[in-house]
Amino acid sequence: MTEKKKVKLLKKTSRSFFTYSITAMLLSVVALFFLTQYTLKDETKESLNSAAFRIEKSIKKDELLINIHPIIHTEKVAGLKAQHIKDTLLYDPAEDELEPYMELTRYREVHGNFYKISVRTKLVELHDVMQSIVLSSIIFLLVFLGLYYLNKKNIESVWKPFFDNLKKIKGFSVQSNQPITFEDTDIEEFFELNTEMSVLTNKVISDYENLKHFTEDISHEIQTPLAIIQAKIDNSFDENQISEKQYNLLIEISNNARRLATLNKKLILLAKIENQQFKTSDKIDFTEILKTSIENFDGLSELPILMKDMVPIEIYFDEYLAHIIADNLISNAIKYTASNGEITIRAINNQFIISNTGKSSIKSPEKLYNRFYSEHKTKKSLGLGLAIVKKICDRFGYTIHYTFNNNMHTFKLTFK
Amino acid sequence: MKILIAEDEIILQESIVKFLKRDAHICETASDYHEAASKVSIYEYDLILLDINLVTGSGLDLLKLVKREGKKIPIIIISANNSLDDKVEGLDLGADDYLTKPFHLTELNSRIKAVMRRGKYDGDANVSFKEITVNTDAMQAYVNNKSIQLTKKEYDLLVYFITNKNRVLSKEVIAEHLWGDHIDAVDNFDFIYVHINHLRKKLTKAAANYIKTVYRIGYKFTDEDL
Numbered sequence: 001m002t003e004k005k006k007v008k009l010l011k012k013t014s015r016s017f018f019t020y021s022i023t024a025m026l027l028s029v030v031a032l033f034f035l036t037q038y039t040l041k042d043e044t045k046e047s048l049n050s051a052a053f054r055i056e057k058s059i060k061k062d063e064l065l066i067n068i069h070p071i072i073h074t075e076k077v078a079g080l081k082a083q084h085i086k087d088t089l090l091y092d093p094a095e096d097e098l099e100p101y102m103e104l105t106r107y108r109e110v111h112g113n114f115y116k117i118s119v120r121t122k123l124v125e126l127h128d129v130m131q132s133i134v135l136s137s138i139i140f141l142l143v144f145l146g147l148y149y150l151n152k153k154n155i156e157s158v159w160k161p162f163f164d165n166l167k168k169i170k171g172f173s174v175q176s177n178q179p180i181t182f183e184d185t186d187i188e189e190f191f192e193l194n195t196e197m198s199v200l201t202n203k204v205i206s207d208y209e210n211l212k213h214f215t216e217d218i219s220h221e222i223q224t225p226l227a228i229i230q231a232k233i234d235n236s237f238d239e240n241q242i243s244e245k246q247y248n249l250l251i252e253i254s255n256n257a258r259r260l261a262t263l264n265k266k267l268i269l270l271a272k273i274e275n276q277q278f279k280t281s282d283k284i285d286f287t288e289i290l291k292t293s294i295e296n297f298d299g300l301s302e303l304p305i306l307m308k309d310m311v312p313i314e315i316y317f318d319e320y321l322a323h324i325i326a327d328n329l330i331s332n333a334i335k336y337t338a339s340n341g342e343i344t345i346r347a348i349n350n351q352f353i354i355s356n357t358g359k360s361s362i363k364s365p366e367k368l369y370n371r372f373y374s375e376h377k378t379k380k381s382l383g384l385g386l387a388i389v390k391k392i393c394d395r396f397g398y399t400i401h402y403t404f405n406n407n408m409h410t411f412k413l414t415f416k
Numbered sequence: 417m418k419i420l421i422a423e424d425e426i427i428l429q430e431s432i433v434k435f436l437k438r439d440a441h442i443c444e445t446a447s448d449y450h451e452a453a454s455k456v457s458i459y460e461y462d463l464i465l466l467d468i469n470l471v472t473g474s475g476l477d478l479l480k481l482v483k484r485e486g487k488k489i490p491i492i493i494i495s496a497n498n499s500l501d502d503k504v505e506g507l508d509l510g511a512d513d514y515l516t517k518p519f520h521l522t523e524l525n526s527r528i529k530a531v532m533r534r535g536k537y538d539g540d541a542n543v544s545f546k547e548i549t550v551n552t553d554a555m556q557a558y559v560n561n562k563s564i565q566l567t568k569k570e571y572d573l574l575v576y577f578i579t580n581k582n583r584v585l586s587k588e589v590i591a592e593h594l595w596g597d598h599i600d601a602v603d604n605f606d607f608i609y610v611h612i613n614h615l616r617k618k619l620t621k622a623a624a625n626y627i628k629t630v631y632r633i634g635y636k637f638t639d640e641d642l
Binding site for chain 2: 219220221223224226227228229230231232234235237238239244247251254255257258261262265268272296297298299300301302320327330331332334335382385
């Protein structure tokens with residue numbers, strides 16, 4: 001489905017109001033022109049008829065021909081003809097120009113004589129009609145623009161509480177634990193909207209708080225039994241002469257307890273990043289953190305870790321999370337490098353690039369950052385390290401890319 | 417040494433007591449906030465192990481109480497909460513160390529000894545076993561008063577061995593002590609052998625014998641025969 005183009009509410013309502021009004025005005029100007037023209041002609045015909053009637057009566061009475069140029073012309077004729085009406089141009093001496101006239105010609109028999117009676121009247125000129133219509137339209141238009149402006153102001157003030165509250169909703173953060181206080185309004189629909197929004201945001205805040213507490217409680221509840229398991233195993237190692245078989249059993253329990261504890265810690269970290277509980281921005285040199293991290297891995301594996309281009313990367317970032325990024329990517333590289341391979345680390349141009357040797361590209365790069373995804377089921381990996389790195393990158397607007405070239409797996413992390 | 421263990425999980429409390437008693441420490445326990453607060457105000461202790469989440473109150477409040485009374489007692493927080501904020505708050509309030517559950521008892525033991533060595537508790541910075549002496553301030557080891565050069569990891573390993581002498585230390589426990597969470601990167605801990613061997617080579621022939629291999633399990637630092 002294609003998304004509809006977004007227009008501002010005020011723009012949209014005033015734009016349609018404007019368009020409809022202007023169209024209606026143009027149509028009414030045209031209609032007015034034809035209507036006026038029709039009415040004028042009609043009235044003119046009526047007055048010609050009544051004038052002809054009066055002349056006829058006068059002829060009947062006096063039997064005198066009346067001639068007033070150019071409006072009345074009577075003459076005796078040989079026979080009767082049908083009455084007709086026509087438009088004509090005549091010279092008007094008063095105006096000294098040709099003027100449009102309407103002429104009614106009628107034939108009558110009066111006391112045995114036939115008369116032709118012509119009456120004419122001057123027509124209102126077309127451009128005069130046009131002129132007055134245009135003039136009145138301009139007056140209408142001015143009135144309309146005034147109304148339009150007033151209407152716009154009115155709509156703006158009516159919608160003001162809505163826009164103010166929209167701004168508040170935009171600034172709402174679930175972490176801030178601050179419910180939104182909406183502007184009071186005398187419009188019922190807006191009031192209802194505010195009430196519903198208040199209920200909704202308060203629910204979101206309380207749900208978020210509950211979830212946070214739940215996560216913390218779970219963490220506490222899981223770590224304590226794990227601590228007991230660990231302590232019991234440590235004591236068994238310490239005080240008893242245990243057989244190798246028993247030892248193997250206990251060490252398996254111990255390792256899995258540690259695995260569970262690590263899993264728990266990582267899930268809590270993921271939740272914290274998701275909940276945006278890291279807000280601190282310290283100015284740090286990522287390259288220094290990287291060096292510390294590499295040092296901390298020293299002796300853990302025989303793999304050579306080569307450092308190239310260790311240029312300082314100064315960024316505003318959470319120091320703890322910076323350590324997590326460095327640790328997780330190095331740990332990942334160590335885990336998936338064969339014993340004869342090597343790891344290369346570079347920090348240059350605001351980028352942290354880590355490569356390790358490998359036989360082939362990973363099969364599903366798109367799943368790489370999914371939680372609990374692991375390409376090698378044989379490796380004891382929790383599948384959370386890269387998910388955490390990706391989550392941190394997303395949260396802080398950094399990008400991470402995986403490529404496979406020349407038998408090297410490469411992760412390139414770009415700080416903005 | 418007289419230690420107060422303020423922990424509301426009784427089984428964990430008992431396990432800690434059992435472990436520490438083998439080093440001839442006198443252990444007293446408190447199972448809730450009030451018991452801990454009254455014991456702290458009545459008796460003198462050399463060290464307090466403090467759980468933050470005590471059933472009837474916060475361990476952090478107890479920490480404030482101790483500091484307010486001006487007592488110079490080392491305090492190690494043991495907490496189920498791994499959050500950095502809690503750790504920072506605890507240390508800011510004057511705790512000497514912060515250990516996240518779950519932990520190895522040998523790790524707890526070495527943290528206790530590290531805290532006790534600190535100057536502010538008039539501790540001795542030297543750790544010694546027979547002819548081996550380690551000055552923890554200078555991070556320097558001596559065998560028969562002759563200094564030996566150790567890497568950072570070898571040094572940590574030696575201190576860990578001496579503070580947990582006569583205890584069986586598995587490869588896993590040693591790896592976790594030396595590399596912490598970083599051990600996630602590896603699948604097995606056989607590489608510990610390499611580091612043990614390097615350390616053995618650097619100690620004199622006689623001293624090297626103290627690191628005894630417990631077959632397939634791990635190591636034990638002792639001058640007794642297994």
